[in-house]
Amino acid sequence: MTTLINGDMLIGQTAVHGTATPFHAINPASGATIEPSFGTGTLADVQQACALAEQAFDVYRDTSLEERAAFLEQIAQNIVDIGPALIERAMQESGLPQARLEGERGRTVGQLRLFAKVIRDGNWLATALDSALPDRAPPRPDLRLRKIALGPVVVFGASNFPLAFSVAGGDTASALAAGCPVIVKAHGAHPGTSELVAKAVQAAVASCKLPEGVFSMLHGDGRTIGQALVTHPAIKAVGFTGSRQGGLALVRSAAQRDEPIPVYAEMSSINPMFLLPDAMAQGAAKIGSGFIDSLTMGAGQFCTNPGLVIAIDGTDLDTFCDAAVTALQGKAASTMLTPGIHAAFNDGVSRLAGASGVALLARGQTGASASAGQAGLFVTDAATFLENPALEEEIFGASSLVIKCRDIAQFKEIAEYLDGQLTATLFLTENDKTAAQALLPTLERKVGRILVNNYPTGVEVSHAMVHGGPFPATSDSRGTSVGASAIERFLRPVSYQDLPAWLLPTALQDNNPLNLWRLRDGALMQA
């Protein structure tokens, strides 16, 4: 694979140097610009990418399961084949360390391969066959259902995972798996990384002999290019990971189209951790130091970063806080993703530090990097938290707030008060059973993933993962943006009534040529 970065967009198989506002990537550690210059797209570029995607759709969605799976595997291989140049560029653009980015590349590639397996399994087709009952009055027709792809999808790359939630990340992989052409609006913080990965996808489109419109990547800002993409009639769904403000703008635009379309925006979450009394009695210090590891991982720039800790006031909480403070004071500052994110983090921490009833527990170390994020840990009490909605706002980065509760009853009160979240965590032992069982129904209503005795920053890519949750964690709690079920966001059902065999899709043929699990007259079977 090429390691050359030309500053281009990719529109189908064509490299296009954008003619609108030029820009450079910025190294957040030094503040220096990184060559080359990138050009941003025009509305004509949007039109061209959308027209190609629309043209490609019927051909692409009609590829066999095997062809589409092989395409995703080829993308994965092409990303691997870029080699160290990809990691080096991503390090420069994101300030993230090498080991983290190598791990993220593994995750990205593994995710593409998981979706190749998901495609081949074909469970996402949700096939159902109801036999004709010609002698019933009235006769029942032969009915067969499968899911098909929604149409071309726009994906907005995220800043915080320049590989796993970006050009060939989970949204792109799941949309391509479903049979949707994808147009990526690259994140401005890592345009070079985006170009390298986009070329890997583009090369896979070519070598798999797919229509070129299956994939394009554009540069440009959200307000012009992003909005133009989301409001283009050819686009049928949107995937987004980023700020609440950015996500909501897309949600509103999509809802105001002549034809409203779904937007899957993963936006904001503070990921509460509830520390139950016996778990604290057994190991408050260990929970506290582990918490700081989770809080400061990746400079705190995880969607599932633990931004809220709920515990009962007392000596166990003091022990937890002492351990956390000690651990935090030893943590080196990490370079944040962009100077803008760093500035917003500092603003957020300042606001929190100045809020009435909130006290500073500790800060992490300062650092020499231009965008060094100095972690922060704060404390307040339940009454203060419940009275000030600003304390629930996400501060993107390594900042967390401990809430001292009077008693366990306040845990439920806080859980009910909270907005929707990606995750909630319970630290517990079996002696905390009553409290945990009382909290669980509330947490189920509020979050997409409930964890016990671990930290939320790990997000496994597997079948049972949910990286989603009620608003404002996401704009659509019916989906997940990580894990095999992410494909379901880009599908819709079609029913076929009395079609002759020569017109029926392969997945619905009598003899089950794809060896799918199918619902036959209400019973699941592979026969």
Next chain:
Amino acid sequence: MTTLINGDMLIGQTAVHGTATPFHAINPASGATIEPSFGTGTLADVQQACALAEQAFDVYRDTSLEERAAFLEQIAQNIVDIGPALIERAMQESGLPQARLEGERGRTVGQLRLFAKVIRDGNWLATALDSALPDRAPPRPDLRLRKIALGPVVVFGASNFPLAFSVAGGDTASALAAGCPVIVKAHGAHPGTSELVAKAVQAAVASCKLPEGVFSMLHGDGRTIGQALVTHPAIKAVGFTGSRQGGLALVRSAAQRDEPIPVYAEMSSINPMFLLPDAMAQGAAKIGSGFIDSLTMGAGQFCTNPGLVIAIDGTDLDTFCDAAVTALQGKAASTMLTPGIHAAFNDGVSRLAGASGVALLARGQTGASASAGQAGLFVTDAATFLENPALEEEIFGASSLVIKCRDIAQFKEIAEYLDGQLTATLFLTENDKTAAQALLPTLERKVGRILVNNYPTGVEVSHAMVHGGPFPATSDSRGTSVGASAIERFLRPVSYQDLPAWLLPTALQDNNPLNLWRLRDGALMQA
């Protein structure tokens, strides 16, 4: 079951006579008012119903599969037990004939019983279990996924199926099956029918010892009571069947909430029928007379009424039209559902008759009823149709437009031009293979159900049915409002990470106590 109609709303277990604007049902055949007087609800009534629903939610969604299935079966039995009084009242309020309403009652009861089976099967839980891999680096946690109910749902009763798409219709049945409390905004055209059915549901809530907030029914208009329900924070989804204008108003309101929620609005569809050449050569006359039976069924007031016929100009189409005209001229006028629907139908037919390039083929008979709908059949050519978007607007009632095409290539052009539809129909023989295969991908993109050699007005309630489709047929093409999959609209996934057995939901326990089909490490099994 009681056969008394008091003009009440039901808020939980309490009968409340609405204190806002009183109204009566109108017999559309005579224009006469029907006793008793109904009272419409206030914002306080909305608040009370929503508060009860919110309180009921955690308890109701935690009922066992068997309890919930038994509840739906009890509703079905209670509806049967109302006896002839239900049919008599529905006939008075809707103008629909006895046999049709008895059939619709059977469908409604069958639908509730199908969802009882769906609940027991538990496939809707979409359970997935990924084993822990403690020795992997990093270790993989134990992850388990199930779907849970979204929360309280508002259902808007439809005018055209006073039983099957109303108080205890498909939206209500599927939402209750999912574990969502339901508040029905009854349709003003059949308040007495609604009260009888609502009392049957209310009695089932009581006898099954469920929290009273599981079900309420309110009277009031869409602009005040309907909007207040859709914008209430406790409400998490909306089901609607009705006009495009009404549906879009709800979609917009739901999108503008602080927390946007899904709206499943089934709105408008003209259900094109494509008559392929060899099918016409083999049986144009038979297709034509059968078409008129479908067109005039239920006074044409079906969502899937065939409002558009696409065929190639020539002698076979002449034969089709002759047969259709003869059949139509023999069709008695049927009473339409309301005086307002009748007036709107007459307006629509007048507009179509006056449109440039459109000619009248035939009208059905006139009738003595105050709301007698006189069916209409019109003809135009493809060029005219493609130039005038107004010709694609649904006329609710028995009106259809034949489009004469120059050649088969125009079929595809028209299919591409059409908005989203609930259905598309192909009349074909094997000699039409090439044309049918060329059309199919376009139809898949445009509609929810594709039929061959039959008419779209029959909508089976089964597993493989899709009563849905791209906008504006519905506001959300990802769902269906008829058939077993309708339950999926009211669910969202939750993932459980490393939960101890004593905290895990029953559906996710190791030993599979519910005997569910579960995805274990990516493989479906019932073990």
